[in-house]
Each structure stands twice: as structure tokens, then as C-alpha cells.
Amino acid sequence: MFVLSFRQRDELASVAAAAGWQVVAARRAGGAERRFLSSGAAVAVIDARGATADGIAATAALGSAVEANGGALLALVSRGENGSITALFDSGATHFLASPFSDAEFLQALRFASRHAERMAREWQAGAVFAPLGWRYDPVTRSLLLTPGLAALLDCVEAPRLRTLLLHLDHGDRLAATAAIRRMSGTRPATAFAHDLDGIGRIVQHLQLDTDTGRIDAVVEPLGSKPEPAAEVREALAGARDAGSARRWLTRHLAGEAAGPLHVLLIALNRFEMVNTAYGRAAGDALLRSAQTRVKDAVQEILGRDALVARMGGSTFLVAMCAPRLRIDLVAERIASALARPFVSGDSIAVLGCRIGLAEAFPEDDAARLLRRASEALAEARESDSATLRVADADGGSATIDRLAVELHHAIERGDIGILLQPQVAIATGEIIGVEALARWQHPALGTIGAETLFAAAQRADLEIGLSDHIQSVALKQAASWPAVLSNLRLSLNLTAADIARPGFADLFLDRVDASGFPRTRLTLEITESGLIEDLGVAAGLLSLLRGAGCRTAIDDFGTGYSSLAYLKALPLDYLKIDKKLAQDITGSPRDRIVVRGVIDMARSLGLTVIAEGVETPEQLEGLAAEGCQIYQGFLCAEPLSVTALTALLAKVC
Incomplete structure (x- = not known):
């Protein structure tokens, strides 16, 4: 003790x-x-x-x-x-x-x-026997999601194909399942049916229809045991994990399910108690939900949906994944960056940050020992004056961003950094009218590296201008040789803060455009809020020159910063691009929708065309269209594509 x-x-x-x-x-x-x-x-x-x-x-x-x-x-x-x-x-x-x-x-x-x-x-x-058992089916997207407990019992992934799940039932039980689903309606939203299931025995499936969305939630009750509450099943289906389920996940993977080296990150928010004290428990809970969303988004961007994200209690979160150490370092960098951005708490801004402890599983580790080593590393990080990350039982070494910075110059020379194109779609017609050029580094060890990490490495290596020049040149050269089916599309390029600050950049850039052969009139230049903070006057002068030369201008990621209104007043703009997180709030609470509606109304009152980023579902698109948004981009249409894939998509649409 x-x-x-x-x-x-x-x-x-x-x-x-x-x-x-x-x-x-x-x-x-x-x-x-x-x-x-x-x-x-x-x-x-x-x-x-x-x-x-x-x-x-x-x-x-x-x-x-x-x-x-x-x-x-x-x-x-x-x-x-x-x-x-x-x-x-x-x-x-x-x-x-x-x-x-x-x-x-x-x-x-x-x-x-x-x-x-x-x-x-x-x-x-005890394993998954304590985990809630259930599933959710969305007939619109035809997506099926199992709770972690049911997936473990069936020995399948948590998001299998519907056909895969049905193969666990014999022919008669499949007919019973189909009949139960069909008899549900607005007047009869609940039903149940019983059957035998390998690995569990005799079970009853309690089905509930959500009449607003059409989704079906099921609670699986093994006969002879008490069913998990529907709320707990819904929480598991929504991706929420607690400390208990996290430990069970670790136990399973340490027992042999791991497909690679298993790592654990423990993330603790800084100064969280100050928010609770100053603004109350409700504000603190809202901040924790926002923090968990940021952590999940950062993890999924690097590792997809295979990693575990859980809240361990208080203001501490856990991320566990089977992946090489280099990718783990990238995840830690991205999480630290995401949590360093200010949070909105009531009418005030709260800047928290975090400390992170990292541990890699050893052969002799069980869940408790692995978590304790990660906790020790976190404690060391908390005691440090400056270190965000501490690694348990390791000698440390260069951070991943530092390694990438060393390699970046040669990557540019070799042509490892290329361009993908994400379609922009007119909501009124469904027509693809433009694309945004997005930089991607095909790293031999880390795989695909996105623009945010790429420019972080460039900043560390003092190569921001060189990288920006390279991306612009590659994108313009590529666009100038597009096939005929793409010949009417607009091209959107991102300008960096370093570009804006360069003396004579407008002339240099326009010479580059003219040399490529791509028409100025089909070019849109996007500047993020964070790239404009230092000198609005310089930015306004630059955008005026570029607009006068025939280009159009846009402010990107609107809604992520806190000086947005000043930008709208000071800058000559044609487009306002709503940040992904803000755009997706259109299907959130009534308060969320009011904020999104206000941004769209304000932009249109200023004569700006509104583009929504990160649109992923038909519900989001419908809500944005109803509020007057004119263009969208996101996975609902397509992920970032190569020229060949984009050409095939345009040919299919046309």
C-alpha cells in the first residue's frame, strides 16, 4: 500500500x-x-x-x-x-x-x-463476458456495427458485412431474423426473436426501430443471464469505451490477437480542474467530450478505425493500437497538437494542452503491468517542465517529426511528395465543379503522410517555402495536362503563411501559373485562418493582386480560429470554406445547428459562396443544403483521388 x-x-x-x-x-x-x-x-x-x-x-x-x-x-x-x-x-x-x-x-x-x-x-x-452485447444496422448506408463484446464472441470485426453476420445463423433462424425486421414499423417499433448461436447458446435478440433515422438497435440477451441495458449497448455502439472495456481489449490483444507491436498511450489534460472550478461540472463534461472527439479524430486520421480510444477516468484518456513505433509517434504528435488548440467553455476560451505517457507491450506484460508502465511514463511527463511525451522503458531518441524533417529535402528531390485531388460538388445539381489539391508523402516506412504532418516537418527543417513551391508546381503541371473530361474543373491550391510573408510572392506565383499553361481564371487560392494572423494588411494586399490577375480567393477551415470575423471584414474573398467539425455540427444539437446557420447566413450576406468540408453522410448534406450551403466536399462524394481515379469518377457521373 x-x-x-x-x-x-x-x-x-x-x-x-x-x-x-x-x-x-x-x-x-x-x-x-x-x-x-x-x-x-x-x-x-x-x-x-x-x-x-x-x-x-x-x-x-x-x-x-x-x-x-x-x-x-x-x-x-x-x-x-x-x-x-x-x-x-x-x-x-x-x-x-x-x-x-x-x-x-x-x-x-x-x-x-x-x-x-x-x-x-x-x-x-474476465474478458468480453462483461461487455454489452448488441448491434446496430443502418438501412440507408447498409452499415452494420457490433459492440466489442459481441464481435469478440463471434470472432469477427466490429463492422462486418451483413452477409458475414448472417452466416452465423442457420437457414431457419435467418428467416426468423428477416421476418422480425420486416414487422417493425412506426406503430410497432419493437420486437424480439430467439435462436441458437455458436459460442453463446440460446439467445433472444431485442430489436428497437428508431423511427426518425430508420436505424435498428439490438440488445442480445443470452438466456439465463440479465441483458445489458439498452443505453449501455448504444454507448458501446457509439464508440464510447470505459476503463473496464479498455483493459479487456488489452487482455485479448496481449493474449495473441495483436497483429503487430502493441502500444499504449495515456493522455492527461493539463489544467482541467481549473475549468471545472471556474465553470462547473457541466462545462467540464462538455470539454471532456470535445477532447475525446479530438483524440479519436487524430487517431483515426493516422491509423483508421482499428485503434482503441477510451476514457480511463477523470481527464485521462487511453489510446491502444498495434502499429510500428514510427506511426505511434505520429499519433502522439497529432494528439498533442489537437489538444493544444483552444476549447470553448461557456463564453470563454480554455487553453489546456496535455501530457502523454507511452509504453510498448513486452512479452511478459499483462494489461495491468502495461498500463502501470504507461502511467509511470505519464507521471514523468507531468513532472517535467517541458516534455509533452515520456516513453516507458525506452532510451527516447529523435521524435518522428525530427526524423521526417531530416528526410524531407531528399523526398522532394525524389518526387515522393505528390498530389491527390478531392472533388468539390455543386449541391443544387450534384455536378463536380472543382477539386482541391492535397499534398501526400508516400513514405517508405510510414506509408501515406498527410499535409499537416508534412508541413510540420517542413517547418522543423526550415523548408516551408521549398515544400510549398514544390506542391504548387506539381499541382499546376498536373492540372495543365488533365484529360478533356476534367477540362472545366476549377483547381484550388493552398497558400501558406510563409508564402504570404514572401516579398514579391504574387509575381513569382503568377509566373509559375503562366509557365504551367493552366488558366488563371480556373484557379482558386485558399488561405487558412492560422496563416493570416500575423499581418492582415499584407494578406489583404496579396489577395487583391491575385484577384486582379484573374484568380479567385477563399478562406479555408473557417470556424477553427477566433479571429474569423476580422478576416471576413479585411480580406477580398470569393469563397468561405466551413471547417469539417463545424459543418458536421449541422446534424448535432439545436444549438450547433444555429451556429452553422449563422455562419452560412453571414457569408452569403457578404456575397461569398459557401463550401462545406468533410461532408460524410446524406443527413449532413441535406441539413447544409437546407441552410443555403452551395458546394461541398468530403467522403460522401469521394476521398482524395488520383487523376486516373478522378477521370473515371467524372466519366461515370456524366
Whole structure:
């Protein structure tokens, strides 16, 4: 056990040691998290008697580590300070004991806390039997999603083809399943049917129709056991993971399911308690949801949907994945960058940032040992004045961005950095009217690297201008030789902050356009908010020159920054591109939709054409169209394509 006491005499440690407990004692909160993790203890004791504020601060420092590792935290309080119990519980305490108490009562409280930790450990090892069982089917997109527990029992992926799932049923049960689905309607939205299923036995499937979306949610009940609540199944289907399911996922993959080296990242938000204190629990919960979304987006961008993202408790998140170390470093960089961006909390802006602990699984690791090593690395990162990332049991080495920076110059010379084209579609007609050129680096070890990481490496190597020149030249040369079916499309190119700051850039750029043979009048130049902050006057002058030369101009990623209105007033623009996150809010809460509607109305009042980025579903497109958005791009039409693939798409559409 680990004991943290602020008293001069530490009688608790002596009492516990005399009763056979192995004790690690501390009197200062500094470094307590690291010492607790290093001790290997399952139970932490914080003596907050007469030192309530210190006790709450220490509990907050230890709470996430205790919960992430399945331990217990016993807080000792004075009899007259019972009001502090709520604050201690919110900070992560699991058990309480109020003084005065005898040695026997203290030891009994320790035994209760120890049983709690043992029970948590047993649940970690129990596997998917504790996970909710269910599935969701969307007839519009024909997509099927299983909860992790059901996928594990059926030994299949969490998003299989419908035909794959039906193969687990015999012919008669398939007919029963089809009949049950068909008899659901607006007047009869719920039904059930029973059948045998290999690996589970006799089960009942409880089906529920969402009459608004047409989706079908199913709760799978093994007969003889209590079904999981529908809300828990829906949470699992929505991608939410908790500490328990994360540990079970790790246990399965450590037992042999891993398709590559298994890594764990523990991410802790900085300064989160300040938000809770200043704005209240509701604002803190909203911030945590936003943070988890940013983490998931960052992970999926690099690794797809195969990685695990979970909230471990408090403001700590876990990411686990089977991937090479270089890609893990990229994920960590992207997460740190995403969480460094400001959050909106009420009417204020909260800047948090994060610290990250990374651990790679060793052959002797189980879930608890792997998580503890990641927690130790996180504790070291928290104690550091500057390091965002700490790696457990590793010598460190150059960060991935640094390695990419070293390789970038040769990659440009070899032509490893190319261009893909994402279609832009007129919502009114469904016609593809333009494309945005997106840089991609085909790295021999890391695979495809996107523009954000690419330019981060360029900034580190002082190659921003060289990289931008290369991308512009490749895109213009490629566009000038497009086949006839693409000859009417507009081409959108991104300009960087370094481009804007270059003396004489307008003349240099227009010479490059003319030399390529691509017409100026079919060219749109996009500038992001972050690329304009330093000098709006210079940016406005540059865009005026380029517009006067026949090009059109756009502000990209609108909605990600906090000076957007100043840009709209100061800059000569033709297009406003709504950032992906803002565009997707059109299917969110009524408050979200009001914000999106306001942005579109404002842009159109200024005479700007509105382009929505990142549109992925018909519902998003329908909502944006209803509010007056004119153009969209996103996976609903197509991912970024090569010229050959784009030509085939245009030929098919036409």
C-alpha cells in the first residue's frame, strides 16, 4: 500500500506494517503519482485530516492513476470535515474513513479497499463476458456495427458485412431474423426473436426501430443471464469505451490477437480542474467530450478505425493500437497538437494542452503491468517542465517529426511528395465543379503522410517555402495536362503563411501559373485562418493582386480560429470554406445547428459562396443544403483521388 500523510508523525504506516502490509510512505504530494506507480501498490491512502485542501489536491493527482490501474484510494478525513468527502470523491477517492478511529477500524477499511482492488483485477481478466452485447444496422448506408463484446464472441470485426453476420445463423433462424425486421414499423417499433448461436447458446435478440433515422438497435440477451441495458449497448455502439472495456481489449490483444507491436498511450489534460472550478461540472463534461472527439479524430486520421480510444477516468484518456513505433509517434504528435488548440467553455476560451505517457507491450506484460508502465511514463511527463511525451522503458531518441524533417529535402528531390485531388460538388445539381489539391508523402516506412504532418516537418527543417513551391508546381503541371473530361474543373491550391510573408510572392506565383499553361481564371487560392494572423494588411494586399490577375480567393477551415470575423471584414474573398467539425455540427444539437446557420447566413450576406468540408453522410448534406450551403466536399462524394481515379469518377457521373 502507498500512504501519503501530511502529519509530522506517520503512525498509519506503522500500524499497517505491523499488520503485514508492505508500505511505501510519503509526506509530500510532489512526485506522489510516480512513487505510487513505482511502488506497485494496489491501494493508496491519503491522510487529509486537518489538511483538507492538500488532501484534495493529492487525491486529484493520484485519482487518475489509481483508476487507470484498477486500484483503490482510501481518504481519511476529520469528523468535522465531512463536507470535503464530495470533493475527495470527485477527485478519485473510492473509500473514506472519518476520525476518530481505532487501529482495527483503519485496518478493516484497508481490507475493504483491497477487496475493491482485487475485484477490479478479476473483472479485467474476465474478458468480453462483461461487455454489452448488441448491434446496430443502418438501412440507408447498409452499415452494420457490433459492440466489442459481441464481435469478440463471434470472432469477427466490429463492422462486418451483413452477409458475414448472417452466416452465423442457420437457414431457419435467418428467416426468423428477416421476418422480425420486416414487422417493425412506426406503430410497432419493437420486437424480439430467439435462436441458437455458436459460442453463446440460446439467445433472444431485442430489436428497437428508431423511427426518425430508420436505424435498428439490438440488445442480445443470452438466456439465463440479465441483458445489458439498452443505453449501455448504444454507448458501446457509439464508440464510447470505459476503463473496464479498455483493459479487456488489452487482455485479448496481449493474449495473441495483436497483429503487430502493441502500444499504449495515456493522455492527461493539463489544467482541467481549473475549468471545472471556474465553470462547473457541466462545462467540464462538455470539454471532456470535445477532447475525446479530438483524440479519436487524430487517431483515426493516422491509423483508421482499428485503434482503441477510451476514457480511463477523470481527464485521462487511453489510446491502444498495434502499429510500428514510427506511426505511434505520429499519433502522439497529432494528439498533442489537437489538444493544444483552444476549447470553448461557456463564453470563454480554455487553453489546456496535455501530457502523454507511452509504453510498448513486452512479452511478459499483462494489461495491468502495461498500463502501470504507461502511467509511470505519464507521471514523468507531468513532472517535467517541458516534455509533452515520456516513453516507458525506452532510451527516447529523435521524435518522428525530427526524423521526417531530416528526410524531407531528399523526398522532394525524389518526387515522393505528390498530389491527390478531392472533388468539390455543386449541391443544387450534384455536378463536380472543382477539386482541391492535397499534398501526400508516400513514405517508405510510414506509408501515406498527410499535409499537416508534412508541413510540420517542413517547418522543423526550415523548408516551408521549398515544400510549398514544390506542391504548387506539381499541382499546376498536373492540372495543365488533365484529360478533356476534367477540362472545366476549377483547381484550388493552398497558400501558406510563409508564402504570404514572401516579398514579391504574387509575381513569382503568377509566373509559375503562366509557365504551367493552366488558366488563371480556373484557379482558386485558399488561405487558412492560422496563416493570416500575423499581418492582415499584407494578406489583404496579396489577395487583391491575385484577384486582379484573374484568380479567385477563399478562406479555408473557417470556424477553427477566433479571429474569423476580422478576416471576413479585411480580406477580398470569393469563397468561405466551413471547417469539417463545424459543418458536421449541422446534424448535432439545436444549438450547433444555429451556429452553422449563422455562419452560412453571414457569408452569403457578404456575397461569398459557401463550401462545406468533410461532408460524410446524406443527413449532413441535406441539413447544409437546407441552410443555403452551395458546394461541398468530403467522403460522401469521394476521398482524395488520383487523376486516373478522378477521370473515371467524372466519366461515370456524366
